[in-house]
Amino acid sequence: MGLRNFLKLRANLLTGLIVLALCATSPVLAQSELAPAVYSAAYKTAAYYSLLFILFCVFIVVIGKVFKLHDLNSELQGKKSKANWNKINGALFGVFLIAGLFGTYWSYSVHGVMSHSVSASVHGDDIDSMFNVTLIITTIVFVLTHIALFGFAIKYPNSKKKKAYFYPHNNTLERWWTIVPAIVLTYLVVLGFFTWKGITEVPEDEQKKALSIEVTGQQYNWTIRYSGADNKVGARNYKKTTAANGLGIDFSDNASWDDKMADEIVIPVNQPVRFTINAKDVLHSFYMPAFRVQVNAVPGMPTHFQFTPKYTTEEMRTMENDPKYNYLLLCAKICGSGHWNMQKNVRVVSAAEYQDWLAQQQLYYNDDVKMELQMAQKSVVGDNKLALK
Ligand SMILES: [Cu+2]
DSSP, rough: HHHHHHHHHHHHHHHHHHHHHHHHHHHHHHHHHOOOSOOOOOHHHHHHHHHHHHHHHHHOOOOHHHHHHHHHHHTTTTOOOOOOHHHHHHHHHHHHHHHHHHHHHHHHHHHHHHOOOOOOBTTTTHHHHHHHHHHHHHHHHHHHHHHHHHHHHHOOOOOSOOOOOOOOOOOOOOOHHHHHHHHHHHHHHHHHHHHHHHOOOOHHHHHHSEEEEEEEHHHHHHHEEEOOOTOOOOOOOOGGGGGOTOOOOOOOGGTTTTTTSSEEEEEEEEEOEEEEESSSSOOOEEGGGGGEEEEEBTTTTTEEEEEHHHHHHHHHHHHHHTTOOOEEEEEEOOSSTTGGGGGEEEEOHHHHHHHHHHHTTTSSSOHHHHHHHHHHHHHHHHHHHHHHH
């Protein structure tokens, strides 16, 4: 086969490949049009953009192949290729730099607004300002290093006329690029350390003043226990877990007798709340984004988070201009197949509303639990009698 025929075959193969790619993607597009309603709009959008990206890649490959064919053709005819690839690459680096920086600006202006909501807790403002400081510093570094990276590639393309300057070592330069990042990173770490310490290390008298609520995570639900009039959640012992006593509450501890169960979390505004967080099976994560609260729920090791909510749900609905707005408790640890659905409503209300709501909640130590405990005691006594005989 002559070279000319070979090139023709290659061009035909390439065209076939493109047609095949287009044919293969069209049924997927058609299917996404006919897909049942369960496929969310977001899923469709992701599929659409993925296909668009694949088509764009195919387009780039085609352009590359066309250039390659042109070069081979010129070579065959004994002509010198006119394309200066170093210059083309340099110009492309410039295009990527501008497009990339514009993409960064676009992402900050569109997604930045989406990710930044008003903090609904007192300590949340500290976390937000720390986040902003980190974002500003890293953005400045990102922009400068990328301008330098692409700028050098544009300014110094390969050329037969130029010889590269061998520049292996510069102590002053190395000193600066070690000391400056070290100072900046130390500042960020120390700032984070003290902010976190200020939020999590609450003095004991402050802990006692806070409303005590216990939350237990299990696949795939949160169980909420309020401490009752004594503001103390009763002790637990996993060995006491039964069908009626799912949390394994130890009823020999008097503090457990007035504990209450709830289907949602209701907390009074402007009062400190202290959550004790447990897990019954695997790791979960107690996550309330609006309050900037996140702590792991670990089996066998209670964790705590204390904070003060600033705005009631109603106030937040007005501020967010969304009459359906609700605070949420979510699980932020991928804990199994039902993880996505592990959420609870959180309502922040006035102190008076909170008291009214609490009065309506059921005691954990209810008749079912009492009856089960009595039955268990009777069977223990029965067993003992048998043992004596
Ligand atoms: Cu979970």
